[in-house]
Amino acid sequence: MENRMKRKVLVVDDELGPREALRMILGEDYDVSVASGGLEARDNFLNKEYDLMIMDIKMPDINGIDLLTEVKTKSPETEVIMITAYASVDTATDALRMGALDYIIKPFDTSSVLEAVQKGLSRRDDSLSIKTRLQELQIANKVLEERIDDAFKNIQSHFQETVDSLVEAVDAKDSYTKGHLKRMSKFALLLGKEANLSQEELGLIQHAAVLHDIGKIGVPEAILLKKDTLSREEFEIIKKHPVIGARIISPVQSFKEVVPLVLYHHERFDGTGYPDGLKGNRIPLGARIIGIADAIDAMLTERPYARAKTVDEVRKELQQFAGIQFDPQLVKIIISKDLLALYTFQ
Ligand SMILES: [Fe+2]
Incomplete structure (x- = not known):
């Protein structure tokens, strides 16, 4: 019952250490899946709905920036947090420009990961409720247009x-x-x-x-x-x-x-x-x-x-x-x- 209510998080990292660390940090509160690289993530996970993804920027098969672009095109409301080493903070800034919510720098501590994830999920909730409200408004608008049309006739x-x-x-x-x-x-x-x-x-x-x-x-x-x-x-x-x-x-x-x-x-x-x-x-x-x-x-x-x-x-x-x-x-x-x-x- 409780498990069903858990938010879905996908971790994509080619290095076992950070991948398992993230699974441990988040596993208690979230429904976590992991992929060991860009290709695996693309083949097995991108067609599923995730609330949030954490992905490494530097991966040998598909780099995190390209994967981010694919995710944002397919489901713009999925929040993405990038993982980077000190050396590539510039790339992380690029990622933000392309729609990533935030980046965390390796080696990361538990509290900054949890904080980033919570921030991401609450932004997702906001954009989803805006989207729902927009759809409701569009429906209401259509009803009104029909009524105006009828009245005019x-x-x-x-x-x-x-x-x-x-x-x-x-x-x-x-x-x-x-x-x-x-x-x-x-x-x-x-x-x-x-x-x-x-x-x-x-x-x-x-x-x-x-x-x-x-x-x-x-x-x-x-x-x-x-x-x-x-x-x-x-x-x-x-x-x-x-x-x-x-x-x-x-x-x-x-x-x-x-x-x-x-x-x-x-x-x-x-x-x-x-x-x-x-x-x-x-x-x-x-x-x-x-x-x-x-x-x-x-x-x-x-x-x-x-x-x-x-x-x-x-x-x-x-x-x-x-x-x-x-x-x-x-x-x-x-x-x-x-x-x-x-x-x-x-
Ligand atoms: Fe006349």
Whole structure:
């Protein structure tokens, strides 16, 4: 029982005298094995786990410094004490640099051997407990990372649900929007890609595209669904939807950068749009993209008050209103890359 608890010490020395002396000094307190040279130690002992090794520096087959390097590579936590004669203290200092804990000088006395061994074993205990603690921390860290990952996925899915339910709310009022939102967000993304927007900007476009008319929740259905021409007052109420939309989404932190795109999707390039009459490049590029995609889809779709235009007619309209309603650069991209040919009608 007691023997099982003893720490394992390996003594490597080619000289019988010091080897047996060490076995005697340490044998009572430790589980001591001995090897009569570097080769024997390498063949029979280095694959076993020792708490501490004591090795002679000068041995005929493998010298102690090389053996030390092998031990430290295989099991860095095994403590090594070197034995040296007065003549080779320089080599002993080298050994310390290579990871040995200490050296004892021949002829050695019992107390300095015991002291060195105790010091070595307590350093080993320290480094083992640090290693264990580090492993525990790594495990804890991994668990935390997984939790963060889950939480993030959760937030993303809640966020998507929020977007979906907002879009649903507009659909409930104005059923025309459903296919419209899908088609125009596809086209806005296509146009954004052709205009070399970053992935992040494209993400904003995607959200802005589905949310741009969210403010219509605040417009009375009698006006929203009216088939006859709107009165001036009614049109003024309709014109509030970008501001209402921006107000609805602005408390949501993740929508922060989507707000200007929603707010300015009805601005016109010549400054005659609403709500602020922004002109040209002062209108955020994302809002210009949403605006043109919105208009194209409206033209290509049949309305209660107008038949659907053909792709050719839309192309002409875009060119005619480039620089007036639409950003001429975007019109140029749409025409030169023939993006209308890729328009999906579903
Ligand atoms: Fe709108």
